[in-house]
Amino acid sequence: MTDPLINEGAETEEAQAATKAAVFNAAERLFALNGFQNVSVRDITAEAGVNLASVNYHFGSKDALLFEIFRKRTAELNRERARMLHEANERHAGKPPVREILEAYFTPPLKWSDPANDRRISIQFIIRARSEGTAEMREAIQNDVSHLARFADALIAARPDLPRETVYWRLHFVLGMVHNNRFAEFDRLHHLSGGITREGDVQALLKRMLDFAEAGFLAAG
Known part of the structure; x- marks a missing residue:
C-alpha cells in the first residue's frame, strides 16, 4: 500500500x-x-x-493510537449491548426480566470471543486494555460508566424489592464474570475439573453464565 x-x-x-x-x-x-x-x-x-x-x-502518537482503538471498539461493543437491551425493553413494555437484561450484557462480548469470530482480536485488545492500558484508558474504564448505568437502571426496575446498593454489588459481581470468562482460560478449568468442563460452544457457555448470574439476582436481598 x-x-x-x-x-x-x-x-x-x-x-x-x-x-x-x-x-x-x-x-x-x-x-x-x-x-x-x-x-x-x-x-x-x-x-x-x-x-x-x-x-x-x-x-499523533502510539498512545493516541492505542486510545483510538480502545475508544472505537468499546463503543461498538456497547452499542450492541444497548441495542439488545432496547429490544428487550420493547418486548416487555420497558421492564424486561433479569435474565434478558443480563443476556444483553453478556452476549456481545461472548460472541466476539468465539475463536471463529473475526471480532476476537478486538475483544482480546479490550481485555489487554484492562490490565495494560495507558493512563487515558484506565481513566476511561474507571470513570466512564454511562454504558453500565442503563443496565443498572433496568436491573433496579426488575428487582424493586432489593436495596439499590444490593443491585449495584450484584452487577459488580456480574461484570467480573465477563472480564474473567475467556476461552483462553478454559484450559485451566479443564485441568481443575479433570476434563469434565470442556466447553467450546458459545450458546452453551452463555446459558451457563445466565443461569448462574440470574440466580444471583433472584436471590433474596
Missing part, C-alpha cells in the same frame, strides 16, 4: 483513509496478540506496509 507521506500529500483522501485503516488494524492485531509494551511503532508500520511516520501523522 502506498503511504500518503511518500507522495507529499498528493494521495487522495481515499488513499489516506486506507493508510489510516491499515495502521489501525495492524496495531490492534499486534497489541492484542503481543501486548502493548512489546509492540513498537516500527512493528506497526511494518505490519501495515506503510511509512514509519504514518502513526504520528494519522494518530
Whole structure:
C-alpha cells in the first residue's frame, strides 16, 4: 500500500483513509496478540506496509493510537449491548426480566470471543486494555460508566424489592464474570475439573453464565 507521506500529500483522501485503516488494524492485531509494551511503532508500520511516520501523522502518537482503538471498539461493543437491551425493553413494555437484561450484557462480548469470530482480536485488545492500558484508558474504564448505568437502571426496575446498593454489588459481581470468562482460560478449568468442563460452544457457555448470574439476582436481598 502506498503511504500518503511518500507522495507529499498528493494521495487522495481515499488513499489516506486506507493508510489510516491499515495502521489501525495492524496495531490492534499486534497489541492484542503481543501486548502493548512489546509492540513498537516500527512493528506497526511494518505490519501495515506503510511509512514509519504514518502513526504520528494519522494518530499523533502510539498512545493516541492505542486510545483510538480502545475508544472505537468499546463503543461498538456497547452499542450492541444497548441495542439488545432496547429490544428487550420493547418486548416487555420497558421492564424486561433479569435474565434478558443480563443476556444483553453478556452476549456481545461472548460472541466476539468465539475463536471463529473475526471480532476476537478486538475483544482480546479490550481485555489487554484492562490490565495494560495507558493512563487515558484506565481513566476511561474507571470513570466512564454511562454504558453500565442503563443496565443498572433496568436491573433496579426488575428487582424493586432489593436495596439499590444490593443491585449495584450484584452487577459488580456480574461484570467480573465477563472480564474473567475467556476461552483462553478454559484450559485451566479443564485441568481443575479433570476434563469434565470442556466447553467450546458459545450458546452453551452463555446459558451457563445466565443461569448462574440470574440466580444471583433472584436471590433474596
